[in-house]
Amino acid sequence: KLYFHDSIMTVIKPNEKENFLKVFDHLNKEVLDNLESYNLPKDGKVHIKELIQATVPNGKMNRGMTVLSSYASLVNRDLNAEEIFKANTLGWCVEWLQAFFLVADDIMDGSITRRGQPCWYRRESVGLNAINDSFILESFIYKILKTHFRTETYYVDLIELFHEVSFQTELGQLMDLITAPEDKVDLNRFSTLKYRIQPIILHIYFIFRHAYIVQYKTAYYSFYLPIALSMLMAGIKNPKAYRDAQDILLPLGEYFQVQDDYLDCYGDPEVIGKIGTDIMDNKCSWLINQALILCSSEQKKILEENYGKKTSANELKVKKVFEEINIKQIYEAYEEASYKKIEGLINQLDGTILPKDMFFTFMKRIYKRKK
Amino acid sequence: KLYFHDSIMTVIKPNEKENFLKVFDHLNKEVLDNLESYNLPKDGKVHIKELIQATVPNGKMNRGMTVLSSYASLVNRDLNAEEIFKANTLGWCVEWLQAFFLVADDIMDGSITRRGQPCWYRRESVGLNAINDSFILESFIYKILKTHFRTETYYVDLIELFHEVSFQTELGQLMDLITAPEDKVDLNRFSTLKYRIQPIILHIYFIFRHAYIVQYKTAYYSFYLPIALSMLMAGIKNPKAYRDAQDILLPLGEYFQVQDDYLDCYGDPEVIGKIGTDIMDNKCSWLINQALILCSSEQKKILEENYGKKTSANELKVKKVFEEINIKQIYEAYEEASYKKIEGLINQLDGTILPKDMFFTFMKRIYKRKK
Ligand SMILES: [Mg+2]
Ligand SMILES: [Mg+2]
Ligand SMILES: [Mg+2]
Ligand SMILES: [Mg+2]
Ligand SMILES: [Mg+2]
Ligand SMILES: [Mg+2]
Numbered sequence: 001k002l003y004f005h006d007s008i009m010t011v012i013k014p015n016e017k018e019n020f021l022k023v024f025d026h027l028n029k030e031v032l033d034n035l036e037s038y039n040l041p042k043d044g045k046v047h048i049k050e051l052i053q054a055t056v057p058n059g060k061m062n063r064g065m066t067v068l069s070s071y072a073s074l075v076n077r078d079l080n081a082e083e084i085f086k087a088n089t090l091g092w093c094v095e096w097l098q099a100f101f102l103v104a105d106d107i108m109d110g111s112i113t114r115r116g117q118p119c120w121y122r123r124e125s126v127g128l129n130a131i132n133d134s135f136i137l138e139s140f141i142y143k144i145l146k147t148h149f150r151t152e153t154y155y156v157d158l159i160e161l162f163h164e165v166s167f168q169t170e171l172g173q174l175m176d177l178i179t180a181p182e183d184k185v186d187l188n189r190f191s192t193l194k195y196r197i198q199p200i201i202l203h204i205y206f207i208f209r210h211a212y213i214v215q216y217k218t219a220y221y222s223f224y225l226p227i228a229l230s231m232l233m234a235g236i237k238n239p240k241a242y243r244d245a246q247d248i249l250l251p252l253g254e255y256f257q258v259q260d261d262y263l264d265c266y267g268d269p270e271v272i273g274k275i276g277t278d279i280m281d282n283k284c285s286w287l288i289n290q291a292l293i294l295c296s297s298e299q300k301k302i303l304e305e306n307y308g309k310k311t312s313a314n315e316l317k318v319k320k321v322f323e324e325i326n327i328k329q330i331y332e333a334y335e336e337a338s339y340k341k342i343e344g345l346i347n348q349l350d351g352t353i354l355p356k357d358m359f360f361t362f363m364k365r366i367y368k369r370k371k
Numbered sequence: 372k373l374y375f376h377d378s379i380m381t382v383i384k385p386n387e388k389e390n391f392l393k394v395f396d397h398l399n400k401e402v403l404d405n406l407e408s409y410n411l412p413k414d415g416k417v418h419i420k421e422l423i424q425a426t427v428p429n430g431k432m433n434r435g436m437t438v439l440s441s442y443a444s445l446v447n448r449d450l451n452a453e454e455i456f457k458a459n460t461l462g463w464c465v466e467w468l469q470a471f472f473l474v475a476d477d478i479m480d481g482s483i484t485r486r487g488q489p490c491w492y493r494r495e496s497v498g499l500n501a502i503n504d505s506f507i508l509e510s511f512i513y514k515i516l517k518t519h520f521r522t523e524t525y526y527v528d529l530i531e532l533f534h535e536v537s538f539q540t541e542l543g544q545l546m547d548l549i550t551a552p553e554d555k556v557d558l559n560r561f562s563t564l565k566y567r568i569q570p571i572i573l574h575i576y577f578i579f580r581h582a583y584i585v586q587y588k589t590a591y592y593s594f595y596l597p598i599a600l601s602m603l604m605a606g607i608k609n610p611k612a613y614r615d616a617q618d619i620l621l622p623l624g625e626y627f628q629v630q631d632d633y634l635d636c637y638g639d640p641e642v643i644g645k646i647g648t649d650i651m652d653n654k655c656s657w658l659i660n661q662a663l664i665l666c667s668s669e670q671k672k673i674l675e676e677n678y679g680k681k682t683s684a685n686e687l688k689v690k691k692v693f694e695e696i697n698i699k700q701i702y703e704a705y706e707e708a709s710y711k712k713i714e715g716l717i718n719q720l721d722g723t724i725l726p727k728d729m730f731f732t733f734m735k736r737i738y739k740r741k742k
Contacts, residue, residue, distance in 0.1 A: 044546050108499045128479045129548040131502055139538040167510040175415050177500040
C-alpha cells in the first residue's frame, strides 16, 4: 500500500515531504544533465545550479504536495509508484512556477529576504541578471512537462493550464503594481480626490480591487492550479468540473489571504514562526481596510498618524484602534460567513466527478490553521 | 495571384509591410478584447494597450515577415488569404517574443533608448514593473497560438518550438550577462591572469565564447525560428530537415552579427541610419577582437589607451590601428570565407524537402546588405 488516499489533506505521512524532495533531486539532476546538449560553458552551468538550489526547493511546498494528495482523493484507490512520481513531478512544476514569480516579485518589490535568506537578486554576482534567471526557471517547467508527459493525452492541457495560470498571475501582479503604494494605504485618499464620492463607496471599490489582486496574483496558482493538475492527471475532461473547482478554490484562496493578514497581527509568533510587521510595513492588509470602514473620525486620525511608522509605540496605537472597533469579532464573523459560504458551494456539487470530501478536507485544514 | 513566391527574399511587394501591419492590428485588437474575460480594471487595460503599442510593432519586422516569405518559397505555389494571414500571425509571434526579450534586456543592460524611443522601463509610470510587463508580452504569444492554431496538427510543435528557442535565447543572455563587462573588453585581461596561458590561446577561447553568445542569444530566434515556423506550417515533419536548416541558419546568423559590427564602424551613416558608437561604447565587437589578435605591442598600447573613451580623437586613434592591421581586408576575407562556407552547406542539401533556392536568396540578401 503506497498511499493512503482518504486522509490526504489532514494526515501527512512522516515521509511525505521526504518523498517529495526525492522527486526534486531527480528532476533537478535531469534538467542540469540536459544542459549538456546546449554546450553551456561551465560557469553557466554552475550559475543555473545555484539558481535552482536557491529558489526552488526551500519553500513550504504545500502547493506542490497538494497535487499528489488531491490526485489520490480523486481516483480513490491505492496508487502505484509511477503515478506518485508523476503527480509529484507536476507538484514540482508548481513550485518551479512559484520560483519564477518570486524571483521577479522580489526585484519589483525591492524585497530584502525570502524564506529566511537574502533574495536571489541581492547576491553580488546576480543583481538584475535575476530577470533572465526568472525566465530560465519558467522554461524548466516546460522542459519537465515535455520529458515526463509528452506522450500523455492531456499533455497539451497541462501546457495550456500553466500558460493560463501564469497569465492570470501576471494580471494580478500588474494590478498590484499599478495600484500605487500611496493609494493602497494612503489613509487620506478620500480627502484628496477631486470628485466627490462618498468615502465609504470609494473604499468599498478599493476593497473589490484588492480582492481582484488577491484572486489573480495568488489564488489561481496557489489553490486552483494544483487541484486542476491532479484533475487532468485523473483524466477529468468535463470543463464544468474545472469551473466547479474554481468556484470553490478561488474563494478559499481569498479567505486564506485574509487569514494571513489576521495571523500577522494576532497569530502566536511562536506558532507562525515570525513576528508580524504588516502595520509597521504600511501593508494594505484586510485589517486596516476593515478599520477604515468602521472607525470614527477621531480613530481615523490615530490610524493616519501611526500606521506604517516604525516604532512599536505607533504599532500599539494602531492595535488599540483595532481593538476598539472589535476587529477580532469582525474577523470571526467573516470567518464564520466565509466557512458557511464555501461549505454551501461544496454541498452544491453533485459529487459525481469531484469528491466533496476532497474539498471539505482541504477547507477544514485551512480553516483550522494557526500558522 | 496573392503572392509571388519566387522572389520572396529580394523583391518585397510595395504593400508587404502594410499587409503585415494589418495583421498586427487584428491580433492586437483580439488580445485586448480577450482581456474582457478577465474582468481587468480599466487602468490595467490601458497599461497593457500602451505596453503592446510601445514594444511590439515598431521594429524593422524582418524576422516576422520572413515567415510568410519562406513559407511561400517552401510550398512553391500561390497562397490563399488564410495561409497568408496564418504565416503573418506566426511572424507576429516572433515579434512578440522579441518584444518580451528586448523589454527585459534593456533593463538588464541599463539601456536608454530602443528603436529611437526611450526604453519602456524608463517611463516614469513603469520602472521595474516592466519585468512583469515582459512576462505579459510572452504570455500573448501562447494566447495567439491558441486562438489561431489550436486545431492544427502541428499546434504542439509550434508551442514546443517557441519554448525551445526561448530557452536557447535565455542561455545566450545568461552567458552574455555573466561574461563580466571587464572581461569582454578589458584589453589587459591577459596580463592580469594569475596562471600563464599564451595570450593568443586565451583570446581565441574568448572568441569561441563570444560565438556561443551570438548564436544563442540572437541566431536561434532571429534566423532559425522564422524559417522553422514556416516549415511547421508547410507540414514538414522530418527532424533532419530542421537540423539541416539550423546548420545553415546559425552560421548565417553569426555572419550577420560580424557584419553588424563591421557596418557600425565602416557602414555609410546615411545608409545604416545611425552613426556607429561601438568604439566609444567599449563594445565587444568583432573588430576589436580581431585587432587584439593581430596588433603589435605598440598598437595594443594605443588600443588600451583609446578604446571605450568618449572623444572622437580617441576613436580616430583606434580606427588608425584598425587600418594599420588592414581590418577591411581581413573582413573581406572573412566575408568571402563565410560566404563560401554557407554556399557549401546549402549545396550539400539534397534539396527535396528544403529548396536550396530559399536559402540562397536569404543568404544573398544578407551578404549584399549595406544596412
Ligand atoms: Mg513581494
Ligand atoms: Mg509584489
Ligand atoms: Mg502576510
Ligand atoms: Mg541590450
Ligand atoms: Mg543584453
Ligand atoms: Mg551593432
